[in-house]
Amino acid sequence: MKKLPIFFLIALLFSCSEKDKKDSFLNILENLTYTIDTLVVDSGEEFINLSLSLNFSDVSEDKKSLFIFDRGRLSFQEVDLDQMKLLGTYPFEMEGPNGIGKGGIFQLFPDRKLMIPSVTKTAIYNLQGELISNLKLITDELEHTSNIDEFTLLNEIHFDPKSGVFYSLPGNYTSGIRELAIINATTNKGKVVKLPELEKAGNFRVFFNTKNDKAIEMEKYSLSLILEKIYITCTVTSGVYRYNPATDDLEYIEFNHQIIPNEKTGEIINEVYSQKEFNAEYRKVASQISYLKLMWDEETSRFYRLAYKGVLGDQQLEPISYQVFLLAYSEDLELMGETLIPDFNQVPKSYFFKDGKLYSYVNVEDELGFAVFTFDF
Template sequence: MRKVLTICILGLLSACTGKESENSEPKNILENLSYSVDTVVVDSKGEIINLKYGMNWFDLSPDSRSLFIYDYNQTLFQEIDLDKMVLSNTYQFEKEGPNGLGRSSNFQVLPDGTLMIPTFPNSGIYNLQGEILSRINLNPEDIKGVDAPNPFALIYEILFDPKTEILYSLPGDFINGVRDLAVIDSKTQKGRIVKLPKMEKAENFKIFWNSDTGGSIQTENYTLEQIDDKLLITCTVGSGIYVFDTKTDSLSYVDFPHQLIPREKTGEIQNEVSTEEDFFQELRKVLSQVSFQELIWDEHSSRFYRLAIKSFVAEKKGDPTTYETYLLAYDKDLKLLGESKIEGLDQRLSNYFWKDGKLWSYVNVEDELGFAVFTFNF
């Protein structure tokens, strides 16, 4: 009742102030952000949940009630009931043979409870008994209209729309770090590549070290998400996002008037280096700038939320990296609603998701699967 009364009073005030309200600056809803954190641990029922690689390969069910983790070493999926916080099922798959997954790591939980598992050359839709229901050909040489640099390119950030049987992914050159949008009809084996020019500046921030003594590469990360009939494409290089409307087959770009943090990375970066020392010197320049993470839709609040992270790599090898993390909020039409630094958070959140209006982030609790659950107040 108190919330309804507040809205009514605000409405009257707005009506009285007239043009003054119309011209006022939009309010930052996160201006007075505070939060609390609870740690919850999954009851594994005596089974082992392999955390050797953390929670690197996971997906949520469309209703956000279950979380699926893939154990690459044992080729099995484990289902976590997030409401009861218990390991509810383990599904054993095969790596070789007619139903074999091959070298799979990425996967997508579909609304009917099946899994879309993209591998090369064994991509397909599988049931939870490990049986392949239908094959999906992701060999670029067989798909008319798609030119990809290598056989694995189409698997990056791949999504399958079961209503249309259209596949979407972000292929690109691994070395230069630039991605495009691929739209593929899995039935006709026809597709096309859609360029993302405003994100091509990601190439300016790649760092490539290759020598006889070692090597490494740093590139910006892209993400692809589907919310109803819209695809959202983000890149850590800047705040702007591409929106691809799957109904109208149209692409648009949205940028945001961030005030608290820069909208994109800037500066000169040496893209190719010959020593490890030079690699880390350039890496510090890139990571100390803000990296915009993916937008995640929260059904509970009907908002998009996003994290933006600055990472400060220590000068001395072995010293810990420190972080600054920012929370950003947007409405359903991608209007910026607020931005705030998450004070006191000195660690990087990993493998996180939103559920019931709260941010859940993976933590290892004495080799048991756990989550730090953030409740934000504003």
């Protein structure tokens, strides 16, 4: 038998112990218990339009207010999340010098001003519906641009009022691949940065392409501005891109989750020409793990996120239910915990952390409500 040098054995043992240390962790969520309360917002004599759930909404940085944009009535409504009541409705105009156009997405700033972007006009408004300042977004002066449709510059768009910089995730509509756009609103110059670790998302798109019908299912991306850094995630994988504007550094952080796969796998036919083929390929994707956006909780000084897997029926296209998982990370994005949440059997439509609790939107007989999860760590 060939003998190994002693220094090689020591190095091997050290390497294995470091790997074991990296691949294992003290799971703070392993024995997690929780209670669930359902809270309903008191809207008084007003009406909160929930036809689009909370698709067009934003939570204030201090988690005290939720703002909802009602596209039909062209108004914003403010909900007090401590008292669970509607505080006010703020009407806006579509046309004219203060017009906001036909958009729907917006961003709420700490000073209670709103950034409302569109392809033709992007501006900051106060709650009285008055335009405060115009911002330059659309530009031909982007470095390293590829085949980007200018409309996709609105994907996950965020504006940092401190630096005057836009961040978004543009790309080609049908490729399923996104890139990071960084645009200075003052100079109207910027760059587009590739996100190679997330390009695998393109392998899991399903494009139904016929002369009369077209449909596409793609992986979803998220971009968040948290603690003065940019965090980018995609449902295809647990990995996270973190961009530091102060140093212009972009890094990709991977995890080794224990109870769920780290990413989607397998072969998917990306372009199909019949409903039967579309259903078959979509089911391959829907049954796999999907990782959602990162959420920062000041109360615990941790990042949290949700992940889910579809539970398929025999014939039904959509999953009949879901397994939903809660994941926890340190401020430096070290994995701290993971667990299944049995009481979630559907993917939350809108959710956020507040005071260490998870708030998940629910419709309670057409009234705005939240299922509030209080965790016992």
